[in-house]
Amino acid sequence: MHDGAILAMTELKEEMAQLELPLLIEYGVLTEEKEKALAVYERYQHSPAAVSLLRCYYSDLPEAREEMAVDLKIVASRQGSDLVVLQATSHDYLYLHSDNQVLLLGEFKDGVEDESILHYFQFKNREDFWEKTGAQAADLPSMPVPEAPASPVVCVACGVGIGDVHILGCPVEQCPWCEAQLNRCNCRFDQLGISAIEEEEQLERFELLLERKGRIPFKAGHNPSYPTAGDDPLPFSEPS
Ligand SMILES: [Zn+2]
Numbered sequence: 001m002h003d004g005a006i007l008a009m010t011e012l013k014e015e016m017a018q019l020e021l022p023l024l025i026e027y028g029v030l031t032e033e034k035e036k037a038l039a040v041y042e043r044y045q046h047s048p049a050a051v052s053l054l055r056c057y058y059s060d061l062p063e064a065r066e067e068m069a070v071d072l073k074i075v076a077s078r079q080g081s082d083l084v085v086l087q088a089t090s091h092d093y094l095y096l097h098s099d100n101q102v103l104l105l106g107e108f109k110d111g112v113e114d115e116s117i118l119h120y121f122q123f124k125n126r127e128d129f130w131e132k133t134g135a136q137a138a139d140l141p142s143m144p145v146p147e148a149p150a151s152p153v154v155c156v157a158c159g160v161g162i163g164d165v166h167i168l169g170c171p172v173e174q175c176p177w178c179e180a181q182l183n184r185c186n187c188r189f190d191q192l193g194i195s196a197i198e199e200e201e202q203l204e205r206f207e208l209l210l211e212r213k214g215r216i217p218f219k220a221g222h223n224p225s226y227p228t229a230g231d232d233p234l235p236f237s238e239p240s
């Protein structure tokens with residue numbers, strides 16, 4: 001290969017590294033395995049270590065095989081570093097992972113050559129490695145999957161938390177008189193005895209009546225299951 005081709009390859013590799021992992025997976029696997037391969041990514045997506053390993057695997061498929069990653073197995077862990085087997089459809093690859101840096105050591109069946117790596121993970125030698133890990137990657141424990149970060153429940157439209165009163169005009173707020181959508185029902189006109197809200201003073205008077213009646217605070221179940229409520233106009237947020 002001449003220099004130009006090598007440069008182009010390097011640029012391509014750098015571009016690949018920037019690609020989102022799901023895209024890399026779609027490019028890297030056979031069409032019929034795409035869904036299963038993406039499901040593996042989804043299972044591990046909250047584990048930075050697993051994502052680094054999958055990214056390394058899919059950005060540089062060993063021997064350019066189109067095999068999907070089936071699972072990630074822990075061989076040994078020590079002080080934030082892990083020896084991990086990436087099980088592909090018909091090959092098992094051994095990786096060293098440390099501080100989100102990932103190094104492909106080779107196929108799992110060949111074991112670990114490097115004595116310093118063996119010693120670091122407290123294997124006496126290659127025989128000890130096989131004795132302790134067993135020859136079957138499938139028998140090793142899978143990498144732990146952290147829980148998805150819990151997002152606090154808030155009103156989809158105005159963003160207040162559970163038990164809080166909505167921002168006036170929020171389409172999720174329930175009317176305390178008729179229990180319909182407060183920004184849609186006619187209670188504001190009935191309560192004020194007018195046919196249209198035209199002045200800020202009228203809006204303030206309505207807010208007072210509303211508070212006297214008792215506003216219905218946001219409850220988790222109030223959020224519509226379809227996210228369209230937020231697109232509704234806010235009829236009394238900007239009185240004209
Ligand atoms: Zn709201």
Ligand SMILES: [Zn+2]
Pocket residue numbers: 175176177178179180181182185186187188
């Ligand atoms: Zn009403």
